[in-house]
Amino acid sequence: MSTLNDGAWQRRWQPLLQQWVLISARSAARPWSGAVSKATTTPAPEHDPYCYLCPRVTRANGVQNPNYSGAFAFDNDFPSLSMQAPDTHNTDPLLGVAPAKGYCRVLCWSERHDATLASLDPAELKGVVQLWRDEYARLAAQPGIGNVLIFENKGTEIGVSNLHPHGQIYATDFVTDTATRMRSAQANWALENAGSSLLQSLLSHKHTQAACIIEKDEYFSVMVPFAARFAYESWIVPNRHVSSLSEMHKAELDSLAILYQRQVRRYDLLFNRVAPNVSLLHNVPTDNHQDNVHWCFHLAFHPPLRDPEKLKYLAGFESAANNIVNPVRPEDAAARMREIDVSTWC
Template structure:
């Protein structure tokens, strides 16, 4: 008889937000690894680096000088992927179809201190970052051209973020990215069929199961979704129903 240990190692799991299957292969984490290993703390960094374009008082490549800021600081990316000034050109010739992409890219320095990560900040310092996210979300979202405001952080040399200064980004665009649109469609479809919220029902289910909860307090719950696509993928969800980050208190 086959050993029980081999059961459930390969399966696909339904992702209710993206409406697609996620392949789960538990064995891949057992593969021998001879590639690069990442250290938890890469090197001893100074609190201020005059060569870092995100540090206070440093002149950036654009010629603009950062103020002597303390705490979080937001500015428009000097090398933005989108611009409100993009020419309004539409073209459709054979296989060459183009539309203008309007938007803006913001950089959020989480703190003036070059050598910290957000996890190492004090609670009031993290609250200050959330307040900046809320302000940026509201301001950018009110622009008549903006359809979507995406707040994110890419972190670490391994994915190409060469500057260790703690910072995140915001992409505000005149279109809704495909994944966001698919999630919106899933929420609408689920509400039509069940007369309740998809994410609220997932949270309720996870709280009943108590199998994948990482931590929970009065206002938020953090859990690994059953349909996680990445190692360490975590959802942090407010228990109170809110439409956007701007409604957080």
């Protein structure tokens, strides 16, 4: 592609979010006197009696966790949303108010406090993906729920308060801002491109296939998006247009579990530590909107590190402009991750 250069001072279009990203590989060479992030070297215990996610521990609200093993879900004791939210509305165009209704769930990946998704065995891993699917389907079927976002915040670097391996779900009575943008982008793409799928078009694009794929199997591809917003951002995209975990068959779910874990291990090897990360499952909204048919599932990783010791902050320009500056050229990130031998993870 003649429009590509070495990644210096280039704007790239992120079609799913409908926004420009700045690729500025030369900014990575700046002298660094900012925050340095060191990996924790103290090993975690297998069971922590003060951890409110560990089996048998009594949580702050007085409820005792069962003696669970494997993946386990429960209601968040300190939810950001509630179906009991008071029905307060204000239609004042300057002071709009609506109730924040929904469900917040906590998903433990394992009974072991010292586990991560990278360390689970295949059966445990499939249990996690099955839990994702069951929780998504159950919450999607609740009356009034418009969006079910499953995600994992991993590592103290991004403010995680509890290091027990776990993810969360926010099931909201509204479609989130990001999901609204993604849905609109995918519907418009289909309208303007004879019904084709935006994500499938991006995945099958000659440039993606040549330079942005990290690995793939029969059912999914792991790729760096052309307009990655974060250094080493990656996506797991199905090789067919499928909207959610609920529509995937067993072989696809097994493949997703394996590739997800391989990518988590790849990040550990890339950053030479248990790598902090944010991972997000972008399932189709659950509000029966006519444009949902154009939605294609993907799983996104937004790693906060730009190298093993440097955290990327979304500061002045990005806070103000919402055009994120990525200091690593996406094709270089893909090449670097492609070269990692995941079998060396331990």
